[in-house]
Amino acid sequence: MSRATMKWPWLAIVFVGGVCSAQTPGDFRPASTNVWGAQYPRVDGAGRVEIRVKAPDASAVKLNFWSGPKINMAKRSDGFWTVTTPPLVPGFHYYTLLIDGAEVSDPGSQGFFGGGRQASGVEIPEPGSTYYSIENVPHGQVRGVWYHSSVTETWRHALVYLPPAYDTALAARYPVLYLQHGAGEDETGWVRQGHADFILDNLIAAGACKPMIVVMAYGYARRPGQRPVDFMGKPLGSPEALKAMQDMESVFEDDVTQALIPYIDRTFRTLPDRNHRAMAGLSMGGMQTFQITLDHLDLFSYIGGFSGAGGMLVLAGGKLDPRTDYNGVFADPAAFAKRVHLLWLGVGTAEPPIMRNGLLRLHTSLDAAHIGHVFYQSPGTAHEWQTWRRDLKDFAPRLFR
Amino acid sequence: MSRATMKWPWLAIVFVGGVCSAQTPGDFRPASTNVWGAQYPRVDGAGRVEIRVKAPDASAVKLNFWSGPKINMAKRSDGFWTVTTPPLVPGFHYYTLLIDGAEVSDPGSQGFFGGGRQASGVEIPEPGSTYYSIENVPHGQVRGVWYHSSVTETWRHALVYLPPAYDTALAARYPVLYLQHGAGEDETGWVRQGHADFILDNLIAAGACKPMIVVMAYGYARRPGQRPVDFMGKPLGSPEALKAMQDMESVFEDDVTQALIPYIDRTFRTLPDRNHRAMAGLSMGGMQTFQITLDHLDLFSYIGGFSGAGGMLVLAGGKLDPRTDYNGVFADPAAFAKRVHLLWLGVGTAEPPIMRNGLLRLHTSLDAAHIGHVFYQSPGTAHEWQTWRRDLKDFAPRLFR
DSSP states (O other): OOGGGOOOOOOOOOBOSOOOOOOOGGGOEEOTTBOTTOOOSEEOTTSOEEEEEEOTTOSOEEEEETTSOEEEOEEOTTSEEEEEOOOBOSEEEEEEEEETTEEEOOTTBOOEEETTEEEEEEEEOOTTOOTTSOOSSOOOEEEEEEEEETTTTEEEEEEEEEOTTTTTOTTOOBOEEEEEOOTTOOTTHHHHTTOHHHHHHHHHHTTSSOOOEEEEEOOOOOOTTOOOOOGGGSOTTOHHHHHHHHHHHHHHHHIIIIIIHHHHHHHSOBOOSGGGEEEEEETHHHHHHHHHHHHOTTTOSEEEEESOOSTHHHHSOOOOOTTTGGGGTTSOHHHHHHHOSEEEEEEETTSOHHHHHHHHHHHHHHHHTTOOOEEEEETTOOSSHHHHHHHHHHHGGGTTO | OOGGGOOOOOOOOOBOSSOOOOOOGGGOEEOTTBOTTOOOSEEOTTSOEEEEEEOTTOSOEEEEETTSOEEEOEEOTTSEEEEEOOOBOSEEEEEEEEETTEEEOOTTBOOEEETTEEEEEEEEOOTTOOTTSOOSSOOOEEEEEEEEETTTTEEEEEEEEEOTTTTTOTTOOBOEEEEEOOTTOOTTHHHHTTOHHHHHHHHHHTTSSOOOEEEEEOOOOOOTTOOOOOGGGSOTTOHHHHHHHHHHHHHHHHIIIIIIHHHHHHHSOBOOSGGGEEEEEETHHHHHHHHHHHHOTTTOSEEEEESOOSTHHHHSOOOOOTTTGGGGTTSOHHHHHHHOSEEEEEEETTSOHHHHHHHHHHHHHHHHTTOOOEEEEETTOOSSHHHHHHHHHHHGGGTTO
């Protein structure tokens, strides 16, 4: 499964003209996302990125920021190809290189799993933002755990963030947020691309959110003998794509409710009830969140959809029918409000129309149905990690109050 | 820093002619090291690997197993290039692709940090081996931790394996093994390439080794303002390379002894004394282990060098002078035996001569100096992870007895 086959329009333009600061040659520094010792990619104070790759025998090399146009790179006499981009908006940006038609990673970048592949990424600093940086505060630990799932009949890997005091306050029990990655990403995304651990560390240190456990699971699942579902090879919003995704979602739903939650509750000092259990996810993870939580309000009472929620409703232009959709949970606003402590939707103002309009439509549909919810819009950001970092920063403090 | 610039001869031939089993087309399955859903690379029962990559406009694509010769791939009419290798020896093998001279990763493979870059890897199953597989036994957890180092003045990341009972046997304290990666790898190598967590899980479950904490640190370090040390760009065994590596080692040594060990001992329920502290490492990590432990016998009493130990002695053809080398710790065999509970050396029988001969020379030098030690030879394996998995399997049960 290659990202090149994706038909998903996560393609808002990230190049911005408005960020102005004088470009000086000495202003470029190796990106924080580089591997040890790599001098390229380099980023300057304006958010420009300079890429360099050795491809002595290639006839064409292009830089492919997934959220912008492809840019031709120029060959130098020493066999290296280079380019400097216009300023990018702050945050984490996936990219690949196209070397004579082969879409590959940049050896100078760390690898990030996105688009169903190992991809490259570059972090553009956001001036003044420290909420997703490692700061001099107590740090939680991210634990890799393996649990056996009777649903998939496999061992599955998850990452679990434990708040800073977990190992010392041994009598304390904690609420749990299940936090899911997007399509083509995996359980490592929220830590490696999103810095969820630092976001939680900083919020907890500031007293802005409750100490909580955050479980980041691998969002793909299939039953024994089932073939991999190639939902990403189908056009976004098409009935085939949604059917394929929903087929997989139903397996993941069983895995979460029958294998993952019981494992987490017997392994960690959780508060194992619906009042202390939240779920959120980005993009595909938001759609999974909607399906899983609204099917299982016995298990969850806090719900977050980050640039993704409601599957067919958002992507296929459907309109919410509160009487019948989601088993009618939206039919009685008062009952819903009593049962669900938080319903939270977020979208970036620069997201592609299909996603932005879908979320807006869901938001207005929920308003029309008198379903209380939070609707957050991330200014100037697209379908990208900077949006989801901001989402988490707004969402987490509202949990378990 | 690109692996292409490495002059290190980790280049023993892994292709083997002796493994025979009938090749049947249906015998090929996606490798366990692939990303979700990727059908290529594929591996058959004989250890053959079939690689496929899309590069429609390339004029030459080569498969580059680091431990074997480069192999030309063949172009198909649909723009994909393919090749099927001869049988490879079981274990984990790094590889890259050369696309018109650009050395890049295979999008179908998970990314593994090796050779100073994100590289591809393929796992060839070893028939009958389960010691490094995930089995139905209690599993420990691998925790990602950040510690602040006053030596580098940075936050540094380490992975820490906690044995299965750590969270339930709350009165228990554990001995600690510090376990280091090789040059060009990082703190993730022992878990992702080596499966150290599964090796420990299985040994502990079988009662074959003591439950212990394993700390896997990031083996590069520089003082504030110091430039990155490009020791890998220099010829192996050259005085410049050894000088550059030793410069870095001295910083890492201070980091381990002044920042990492105190952090681990105040964060986890360790037995914080030399009798319960071991260090081992592979290749460069073995050289670091020798330097750090023999400089600090007040802190360590178990020492392991996996295909690497003793720096100059091993690589530059030097001979051990027990009276003066390593501050004279080898001058008095009886005193050494009393102080050091285990000195362990290992090397694969198929390693490159410089490494194999260096370890053999160190082994015979230690014998001549009457220094008791274990010398383990991994049959048929080269400077590769299969050697180091076997090393850990032999080494860990000897610790803390």
